[in-house]
Amino acid sequence: MAKTAISPTRSENYPEWYQQVVKAADLAENSDVRGCMVIKPWGYALWENIQRRLDTRFKETGHDNAYFPLFIPMSFLEKEAEHVEGFAKECAVVTHHRLEPNGKGGLQPAPSAKLEEPLIVRPTSETIIGATFARWVQSYRDLPILINQWANVVRWELRTRMFLRTAEFLWQEGHTVHATAEEAQEETRKMLDVYAEFAEGAMAMPVIKGEKTAGERFPGAAATYSIEAMMQDRKALQAGTSHFLGQNFAKAQEIKFQNQAGEFQYAWTTSWGVSTRLVGGLIMSHADDDGLICPPKLAPAHAVILPIFKNDEERAAVLPYCESLKNELSTQEYDGEKLRVRIDTRDLRGGEKKWQWVKRGVPLRVEVGPRDVASASVFAASRLMEKGVGVERAKFVADAPKMLGELQQQLFDRAKRARDEASVVIDTLADFEAFFAEGQPGGLAYAHFTDGPEMEAKCKALKVTPRCVPLEPLLGDDGAGECLFTGGRSERRAVFARAY
């Protein structure tokens, strides 16, 4: 069996494989602060590409970016009990505003600088943004308010995993205010669509759009929608959420406006977000036992050129050829952007260098040696090709965008095939238990249900959760049926899975 670049492999130890891919692809590393990661340049460039595309879509859909404080006064979290239950428990609490020498050569929080009211490092910003919106909204003329924030947030997690669950993470949070419930609901669904299109179109990660059951709803939300993806270990990943908050937050935060009839009424709000967790989803959707595979639309580099030479004479022939190849490639366009091309001239053995780029998942790898120069060709491979092939240089330059497009499609198709193969329609509790029994591969189970304690207890026992009730029927579209857990009538199937 061929040796793999990542050890252990997915089948040997999936969680450890994941950590090794993150490391081998130079995406991130644990920092000196418990639960916080350092996002390294290759990982951050992926995030920047995610940001840029989403930001463009947010602006196209009428949203403006703004920035709100990192800190939330503790009293803001006290105001809304349900919200406190959900978010405020594990968080970073700022209690002092000064350090002073502790008399033993070290430092201590200065007792004289204790804050009258502790500040919480934002776990999410509904409360502070809501308080601001309450000042901004007076009249129906001020509506809608369509705001997005790119920010860092902190949730004190006990068990962390790079990108998937970290104490500090980067995200965007959209917050909007509307005059009517209908408009707010429309916004909630519109942004869910933006997320789904991004996940499938740019990340090549197929997702299910659906509504969360009551137990999985965002605290305080009237309805929570999510996009759910399936990772290669058949566990689900919630990749983005969009919340219709009804008037719950508006009432807690006094977001009121005067309507055209001159009457005061509470507004309707939404919030929606995706985070650096998407990078985790991207890894677990596409990486293989040789490391990361970047979907071309998000790849920090579309292609890397690896010059190969043994002496100065060869170097003098190969390097200029590589430079001009890079320049030619960089004039080509893929997906509306110029090709991002790098040359790796580092003083490393060719094999080591090549494998570094395989592990980082660069879509196209081009090796150029003296013989390629002589024959005006290149030795090129896409990340999904077993081996590279010699190809005429001009042809490669012309074909590169097409190769990227094919790779993007291959990744989506492969991920969708894996998901579809792991998706089943289940109609009895016995089958449900068998599907999620220990030692079984599991996957996505489409089953009729009643949202209530019987379902929740059974799911808990099986370590499964209802991921969502799909908005568009995907599997088992047979109308109403019988709830697996209560025997009662069920109108819709939910998708059940183990989840990250």
Next chain:
Amino acid sequence: MAKTAISPTRSENYPEWYQQVVKAADLAENSDVRGCMVIKPWGYALWENIQRRLDTRFKETGHDNAYFPLFIPMSFLEKEAEHVEGFAKECAVVTHHRLEPNGKGGLQPAPSAKLEEPLIVRPTSETIIGATFARWVQSYRDLPILINQWANVVRWELRTRMFLRTAEFLWQEGHTVHATAEEAQEETRKMLDVYAEFAEGAMAMPVIKGEKTAGERFPGAAATYSIEAMMQDRKALQAGTSHFLGQNFAKAQEIKFQNQAGEFQYAWTTSWGVSTRLVGGLIMSHADDDGLICPPKLAPAHAVILPIFKNDEERAAVLPYCESLKNELSTQEYDGEKLRVRIDTRDLRGGEKKWQWVKRGVPLRVEVGPRDVASASVFAASRLMEKGVGVERAKFVADAPKMLGELQQQLFDRAKRARDEASVVIDTLADFEAFFAEGQPGGLAYAHFTDGPEMEAKCKALKVTPRCVPLEPLLGDDGAGECLFTGGRSERRAVFARAY
């Protein structure tokens, strides 16, 4: 006298004028958290444009973005005494990681969740990034490391002022590691140049590049360089800094590498940063008694179109004309970017609407009424024109980029003229004292000096600081001279001023 849109005017009360411009231009507002501001969409869009341009330059000069933790363990600040003195005193200290009910219907930091080691919200990231770099650097082959981070930082300030001095602010911090002192020095100066080119080229804000005196140096730095601008009240604003850190941080953080001879040695590091303070500098460079004036290169919108109509019939003629005008304008380019054009169709009185855009400082304002439609013309004004003029529509579309370029240049010229008029060469202590005497307008004084306690005491008494020793002679380039404060020999003049 004409009524101004901003009250008070600059001459009546400059600090209050500043706050009113920030408010009237919809740039930012105070938040519910002491010392932290909410950056509103118009202000944030300015910052995004600043970011985008700088980020492009950072990447062109070989830097990669990355992200490091928000928190710094207290012990990291203890390690380097000098650094602690300078930065760690007033900061946000996280001491607990959980809230719990306080038994009185509220919340409290949970005593059981007290952190063993307090965490500091980063005031700057030298220590945590340095600890990371120590892991990344092993060999000369790993150098240089050229990293930038876009982030929020917190410094607990007692007296805050939006954009100029806030507890939380947004910035970028470059951090680099080099094998030699020369390379690190070159990097320090290169990034200072990037800042200066940006300030003058994009912000239209003339700056002086110079080196800080010892007392004004970044704690722990071997040399600190800055760009200094003069505001309309003749006070200086430090708009960006670039630090040559020597081996000081490398020694504290054990950033060592094996050189080509196989010997271990300490590396040389730099750091450099600009922040949302630049927005404050932009305001105080260009705004007038009618509000903000956006330099076209950074303006969130280059032009706003204001449709004017009295009834549905006029509306039906005017709006499509405005839409097609917007589309035409948006195909024009200024400074390598498509024109950013908005139509303001809000249901507001024409005068109110127009003045909102004046106060926000949009470079070009275009009013379109039924008569303009009939005559295929527009009524257009740049933000620096007293009144608008009727102009043929096609001509306006063709000329818009040129008008923006002229406005950009006018702003720079005007700011430079104001600075030059307030710059003097001073050769006696008596003149120095008279220049900075209470009731005098002050400005920038170029004077010979010796870096030491006599100068510092005198400056302190006059509430003046040495801003920098200019790298390129600007005024008073008369070689060596006599220090105003000690009578000793002085090789160079420094620029002295009151400062923000």
